Amino acid sequence: MANIKLTPTLKHLLTLRNPNVLPSPPLAQLNKVFTNTFRDAKAKKAETGWLVATTCTLLTANRPSAVGHLYRFVTRSTLEDNGTHKALDLPSAVNKAALMRESALKSVIFIGVPRVILSLAALHEALDDDVKKALRTNSRRTAKSDDIESIVTRGKGLWNSIYQPHADKLHDKLGSYHPDFISFIIQCYGSVLTPLPGETRAYASMSSVDDTDQGNLSRAMGSIVGMASLRAEGGVGPQLISHTFGLLKAREADNLSEEDKWLSSDEGTEWVLRIVDEVLDGVSAAEDHPVKAKL
Numbered sequence: 001m002a003n004i005k006l007t008p009t010l011k012h013l014l015t016l017r018n019p020n021v022l023p024s025p026p027l028a029q030l031n032k033v034f035t036n037t038f039r040d041a042k043a044k045k046a047e048t049g050w051l052v053a054t055t056c057t058l059l060t061a062n063r064p065s066a067v068g069h070l071y072r073f074v075t076r077s078t079l080e081d082n083g084t085h086k087a088l089d090l091p092s093a094v095n096k097a098a099l100m101r102e103s104a105l106k107s108v109i110f111i112g113v114p115r116v117i118l119s120l121a122a123l124h125e126a127l128d129d130d131v132k133k134a135l136r137t138n139s140r141r142t143a144k145s146d147d148i149e150s151i152v153t154r155g156k157g158l159w160n161s162i163y164q165p166h167a168d169k170l171h172d173k174l175g176s177y178h179p180d181f182i183s184f185i186i187q188c189y190g191s192v193l194t195p196l197p198g199e200t201r202a203y204a205s206m207s208s209v210d211d212t213d214q215g216n217l218s219r220a221m222g223s224i225v226g227m228a229s230l231r232a233e234g235g236v237g238p239q240l241i242s243h244t245f246g247l248l249k250a251r252e253a254d255n256l257s258e259e260d261k262w263l264s265s266d267e268g269t270e271w272v273l274r275i276v277d278e279v280l281d282g283v284s285a286a287e288d289h290p291v292k293a294k295l
Helices: 008-013 027-043 047-060 064-076 090-111 113-126 129-134 148-163 167-177 181-193 219-233 237-252 258-263 266-288
Strands: none
Touching (some): 027 047, 027 266, 047 064, 047 090, 047 258, 047 266, 064 113, 090 129, 090 181, 148 167, 148 219, 148 237, 167 181, 181 219, 219 266, 237 258
């Protein structure tokens, strides 16, 4: 294979148009945002929704290092004002790490692969070694000839759950833009966005290397992934509205947890949007008020 190198001109061009990720805000600022929003979530018993929404907000805002710090916050913080930290609770930390990376994976449907790679890399770097060893390493989404039909069935089921009574009309409309487009979406919904078969996990769950349902997010949490990603992305109002309806309709899903029941209520859905805004505003505040260098 030829040894191809970038010319000086190409190297220069690649430095233009803001190619770098955005830096994390100061830790004190991040901790304040995380602490305030988490206390609110805890009071509402919506910690899982908070973790999912915050992960996807930071990821979409292209703050990979902040995603890593979020992991450290949820596995170490005591929420005490004196900044004390607790010892690592391994089963709890494994569960939270799994929930975060599953949230990131699902967000690829809404914001694409590049930002997900960057944030998953930052999360992986932040993980404690014992947590890394306990996280699942085998893929549960490798398509095989005998499970394609079930993937498509799950995808169509989720599609109908979100978009009814307009599901068929929207299906045909997107298919008219490109014949493979809607097939791609349905397959992504079935393999990535829907909950995996088995039990789902929540913020307070414990996990280990033997947990076959590690990180599995509920139907409602999948809609929160969509809402948080699209809200943080901006400029995609119609899609945000659709997935807001998706969360509201998640109240009709089977075997709802008490948290999912509240999050899919009108009050809970409003809260999700406000939490995303609060996190987004908090991590962006440093850009609006830059610190002046001392001479």
